[in-house]
Amino acid sequence: PTVLELHNVTKQYQQQTVPAINQVSLQLRQGELLALLGPSGCGKTTLLRTIAGFENPEKGWIELAKQPVCGQGTTLPPERRDVGIVFQDYALFPHLCVIDNVSFGLKHLGRHRRLPNAQIQTLAQEAISLVGLAGFERRYPHELSGGQQQRVALARALAPRPSLVLLDEPFSNLDVQVRLYLRQEVRSILKGVGASGIFVTHDQQEALAIADRVAVMRAGRIEQLASPEEIYEQPASQFIADFVTQANFLKAQRSAGGWKTALGLVDTAMVNPTDATQGMLMLRQEELYLKAVETDAEMVLVICDREFLGREYKYTLNHPSLGKLKARTPIRFATGDTVQVSVKPNPYGLRVFV
Numbered sequence: 001p002t003v004l005e006l007h008n009v010t011k012q013y014q015q016q017t018v019p020a021i022n023q024v025s026l027q028l029r030q031g032e033l034l035a036l037l038g039p040s041g042c043g044k045t046t047l048l049r050t051i052a053g054f055e056n057p058e059k060g061w062i063e064l065a066k067q068p069v070c071g072q073g074t075t076l077p078p079e080r081r082d083v084g085i086v087f088q089d090y091a092l093f094p095h096l097c098v099i100d101n102v103s104f105g106l107k108h109l110g111r112h113r114r115l116p117n118a119q120i121q122t123l124a125q126e127a128i129s130l131v132g133l134a135g136f137e138r139r140y141p142h143e144l145s146g147g148q149q150q151r152v153a154l155a156r157a158l159a160p161r162p163s164l165v166l167l168d169e170p171f172s173n174l175d176v177q178v179r180l181y182l183r184q185e186v187r188s189i190l191k192g193v194g195a196s197g198i199f200v201t202h203d204q205q206e207a208l209a210i211a212d213r214v215a216v217m218r219a220g221r222i223e224q225l226a227s228p229e230e231i232y233e234q235p236a237s238q239f240i241a242d243f244v245t246q247a248n249f250l251k252a253q254r255s256a257g258g259w260k261t262a263l264g265l266v267d268t269a270m271v272n273p274t275d276a277t278q279g280m281l282m283l284r285q286e287e288l289y290l291k292a293v294e295t296d297a298e299m300v301l302v303i304c305d306r307e308f309l310g311r312e313y314k315y316t317l318n319h320p321s322l323g324k325l326k327a328r329t330p331i332r333f334a335t336g337d338t339v340q341v342s343v344k345p346n347p348y349g350l351r352v353f354v
């Protein structure tokens, strides 16, 4: 079943000339985890705030569990929507201990307000155990690490047992290591309780790693909404290809023998079928094959920078007329080495963007 449906939702702030979110439509299935991915300022937070009820859209409508919550003459306030929220900065009350932070919403907001105190304590305790903080009930936020504070924020969002949890860049204030395991844990906690989730991120790896589907946003619109694999293998636009994979783009022209590029002819069979006769050929960093050559060979690129990534290196290559290219390979070169670059086929086909 569908837990959330947005239909052509548009929200424009008063001082702005363009809408912060523009004609956004999407459906979220029960238990699904969706990532909202996009550069800063593209409207991710505004979209979450609109779903939560903190912003009121000018156009379109939203349904939660098949009930309209805004548009079409209704506006349900945030506390009456069956939605839990986790903010980027945790937004914990500094003067309340863990269990009081977690039970705050149960005592003061929404449909749980009239629960007996004993039951509120039980719900809060359950949420605290769920996020692995049993034993920390009487700690104050300043006595917790960043990762633990974010767990408290998650427990607070989960305590009323919402069917939908919204998380706005929940891991961005955390150390890399904490971020890597907490994102996996948040996914399994949400899956465990069967809640649907939408989490905002500007980190493409994070989105691809833990979401069931990814919505890539650009300037207020959703440019592609698909599985992580599809986003990676079949990006819908050059913008997405650039943002998600930091690929190289080479001018390419179709000819009888294949696609002509500065790196030579690329076999037509290696490229996804297209009607275009010219465009930009997308080459992922791992799709470039580097071969050491003498400095005076034809079409030579110079390795001007390298990063060691463990199982491979990431090289920046320079060519006087072509500019810079990025390549990843386990083969070791030194900066200053000269190489020739050829294109490797991939199982899902190279793409040309017009």
Ligand code: ADP
Pocket: 013, 014, 015, 016, 020, 038, 039, 040, 041, 042, 043, 044, 045, 046, 047
């Ligand atoms: P993101 O979360 O993707 O970085 P936001 O949703 O915060 O993007 O912002 C989208 C656009 O709306 C930006 O241009 C931003 O400046 C603008 N914006 C966000 N909040 C407000 C506000 N309260 N008033 C006016 N403009 C806003």
Ligand code: MG
Pocket: 044, 045, 046
């Ligand atoms: Mg934001």
